[in-house]
Amino acid sequence: MNMQSLILRTAGQFILPLLLLFSLFLLLRGHNEPGGGFIAGLVAASAVSLHLFAMDTAAARRILLAAPRDLIGWGLTLGVVSAVPSIFLGEPFFTSIWFELTLPVLGTLKLGTPLFFDVGVYMVVVGSVLTIVLNLAEEH
Amino acid sequence: METLMAFVVGVLYATAIYMILRRSIVKLVIGLVLLSNAANLLLFTSAGMTRGAPPLVPQGATVPAGVVADPLAQALILTAIVIGFGVLAFAVVLIRRAYEVVQADDMNQMKDTDT
Amino acid sequence: MSSSLSLTVALPILIPLLSGALSVAGWRSLRVQRGVALLGTAALLVASILLLHATWQADFLVMEMGNWPAPFGIVLVSDLLGAIMVLLTGITGFATAVYSLSTINERYSRFGYYPLMHLLLAGVNGAFLTGDIFNLYVWFEVMLVASFALLILGGERAQMEGAIKYVTLNLVSSAMFLSAIGLLYGLVGTLNMADIAVKLGEVEDTGLVTVISMLFLVAFGIKAAAFPFFFWLPASYHTPQVAVSALFAGLLTKVGVYSLFRVFTLVFSAAEPLTHTLLLWTAGLTMLTGVLGAAAQFEFRRILSFHIISQIGYMLMGLALAPLSALALVGGIFYIMHHIIVKANLFLISGLVFCLRGSYDLKQLGGLYREKPLLAMLFLIPALSLAGLPPLSGFFAKYIVIRAGVETESWWLVGTALVVGLLTLYSMIKIWAEVFWKAQPEDVDLTPPQTGSLVPLYLTIAGLAALTVCVGLFAQPVFELAERAAEQLLNPSLYIDAVLGGRA
Numbered sequence: 001m002n003m004q005s006l007i008l009r010t011a012g013q014f015i016l017p018l019l020l021l022f023s024l025f026l027l028l029r030g031h032n033e034p035g036g037g038f039i040a041g042l043v044a045a046s047a048v049s050l051h052l053f054a055m056d057t058a059a060a061r062r063i064l065l066a067a068p069r070d071l072i073g074w075g076l077t078l079g080v081v082s083a084v085p086s087i088f089l090g091e092p093f094f095t096s097i098w099f100e101l102t103l104p105v106l107g108t109l110k111l112g113t114p115l116f117f118d119v120g121v122y123m124v125v126v127g128s129v130l131t132i133v134l135n136l137a138e139e140h
Numbered sequence: 141m142e143t144l145m146a147f148v149v150g151v152l153y154a155t156a157i158y159m160i161l162r163r164s165i166v167k168l169v170i171g172l173v174l175l176s177n178a179a180n181l182l183l184f185t186s187a188g189m190t191r192g193a194p195p196l197v198p199q200g201a202t203v204p205a206g207v208v209a210d211p212l213a214q215a216l217i218l219t220a221i222v223i224g225f226g227v228l229a230f231a232v233v234l235i236r237r238a239y240e241v242v243q244a245d246d247m248n249q250m251k252d253t254d255t
Numbered sequence: 256m257s258s259s260l261s262l263t264v265a266l267p268i269l270i271p272l273l274s275g276a277l278s279v280a281g282w283r284s285l286r287v288q289r290g291v292a293l294l295g296t297a298a299l300l301v302a303s304i305l306l307l308h309a310t311w312q313a314d315f316l317v318m319e320m321g322n323w324p325a326p327f328g329i330v331l332v333s334d335l336l337g338a339i340m341v342l343l344t345g346i347t348g349f350a351t352a353v354y355s356l357s358t359i360n361e362r363y364s365r366f367g368y369y370p371l372m373h374l375l376l377a378g379v380n381g382a383f384l385t386g387d388i389f390n391l392y393v394w395f396e397v398m399l400v401a402s403f404a405l406l407i408l409g410g411e412r413a414q415m416e417g418a419i420k421y422v423t424l425n426l427v428s429s430a431m432f433l434s435a436i437g438l439l440y441g442l443v444g445t446l447n448m449a450d451i452a453v454k455l456g457e458v459e460d461t462g463l464v465t466v467i468s469m470l471f472l473v474a475f476g477i478k479a480a481a482f483p484f485f486f487w488l489p490a491s492y493h494t495p496q497v498a499v500s501a502l503f504a505g506l507l508t509k510v511g512v513y514s515l516f517r518v519f520t521l522v523f524s525a526a527e528p529l530t531h532t533l534l535l536w537t538a539g540l541t542m543l544t545g546v547l548g549a550a551a552q553f554e555f556r557r558i559l560s561f562h563i564i565s566q567i568g569y570m571l572m573g574l575a576l577a578p579l580s581a582l583a584l585v586g587g588i589f590y591i592m593h594h595i596i597v598k599a600n601l602f603l604i605s606g607l608v609f610c611l612r613g614s615y616d617l618k619q620l621g622g623l624y625r626e627k628p629l630l631a632m633l634f635l636i637p638a639l640s641l642a643g644l645p646p647l648s649g650f651f652a653k654y655i656v657i658r659a660g661v662e663t664e665s666w667w668l669v670g671t672a673l674v675v676g677l678l679t680l681y682s683m684i685k686i687w688a689e690v691f692w693k694a695q696p697e698d699v700d701l702t703p704p705q706t707g708s709l710v711p712l713y714l715t716i717a718g719l720a721a722l723t724v725c726v727g728l729f730a731q732p733v734f735e736l737a738e739r740a741a742e743q744l745l746n747p748s749l750y751i752d753a754v755l756g757g758r759a
Contacts, residue, residue: 182434186442238416
């Protein structure tokens, strides 16, 4: 599938990094404000899909770094694993756990299991949307 | 607003059922899409429609300020939409494959497994 | 609740999810996937035994996910019925994993057989353990998506056609389920099943409650393949791989039945005149249409598919008579336990016959008694158990249900159940006579498919047959288990107290 549109191809090169950055922004913003792994994943998936329309499926696969199916697998694993640490602390399953890191220059960084869960969701969403899109696109 | 939405939901259900009863498989899938949307909208409407801020608690406070929308109903619909999206994506792939195998967009051609 | 107990409740869902994820990660190697499947389902079986043991001692195990207290967060609740169902899932899952060793080759694993199988098991267990009605919907969908993809594994024409019917009817049912949840949430403003049960008692608009309960009845009726919503089942269950058929036959419709049991004992009352009458009629007609459909068939798996429907009728009979007699509910639960094992086993046997002969058509088969006497004996055990001959598990299951029917003087239903039992025997004898007893027809030319070693197939079939015999021989402890599970169902206040902890 290749639309061979010069305008789309040129614009796509500018829009793709912007969209990917925006998806990262949404992912990180998700905990305290509207956002999160799911919509961030959709934005990333649509960015890759746009790239697919502008270029071709091979190019879309290249920016993914991993096969979309593997993304689903690893994302799912990350999601399940992030729910487990609470059990070792004697809390029910899925209880969120937060810890703070003090970095030398940047100040304190607050990390928690929900972030890992969100990253897992992000990977699953990107993986599953692109598995479907790429499969349909490659059938032609 | 609720009354209007009730009518919309009704029309959606009616259209969905009409489409599902057609012989064409493509129309069947369109019917299923409409049906899942009708159910989502029903969920949204019946949970009560309020015009309010996002249900977030400001820093330092213990309750959200002012009128807020019911977050649970929205969470449910979001989940239902995601599930519906996944299932319908599958349905589209399925009818595509079925079309390739059977070479017809007609339910009447698909009687092999009927008994 | 201590964290080890909370882990016990979560494990039956976590294990298949994790093994599913690992098996996606190890997509490229069939050996890795098989290993993960064996280990994962074995771990699931152990976890489910632990869960049943813990539930037996504590009556109810409640886990509040993420430490959000009920009714605000999602709870996982294990009562005895749920724990029994999880154990049955563990048994079926492990049996299927062993069976798949020699029937699922690269061709199917390449399309994700193993991850989907784990996902299906996770969905089924989630549905059995959740105490939240919307969460139940989510698990239903997880299970459905996995089953859709499993159904078309292989991509033959019959599978596509069967899948379209299966997908359509199940999606319609899901939409109804979701609509019912929407209306319910609008009415009571909560999703926790225990909390709904409390708040529904205070609702004055009984008309709307009836509408919602009917929506649930139809939605779960479709999933359970009850009359008149069963058409998707015989159109699709005989098309996929045998291991998939067995998994579906054992578990999927039973999730529908379980949900009916749960919703119509806890949330709504089955004693409501309209519900009660409908359930009674549905039970009788489901039994009858299923068995009559089977009598007309000459394809191994189609006969078995129709028998699933007729057996669902007995389980519904247990539920329908529950308001009149506690024994009926005991019978229903006993029936589910017996049925899942026997039905999965019969499907697995049909697959072994296919491996030996290369056909499912009764007319083309024959002579297996002479050639494989062991297989013939192994077939007889579940077949006669299904028909309800003593001392096998099916006899006790049918006996309890029918005894409850006699006690409540529901003569029509008792008569139907007895006739259906006889017709089931007829069907099983038909398979026996055609596949095993008569000589192999000479004019047919069949080529058996290429398969691996048949030892795992024999092992699973023999293991499940032994379980059937055990349930029959040691019916007393199984009966006591079912009795306690039924007691819990008949006293919804126990469940409500366990979940809400006196907060309501």
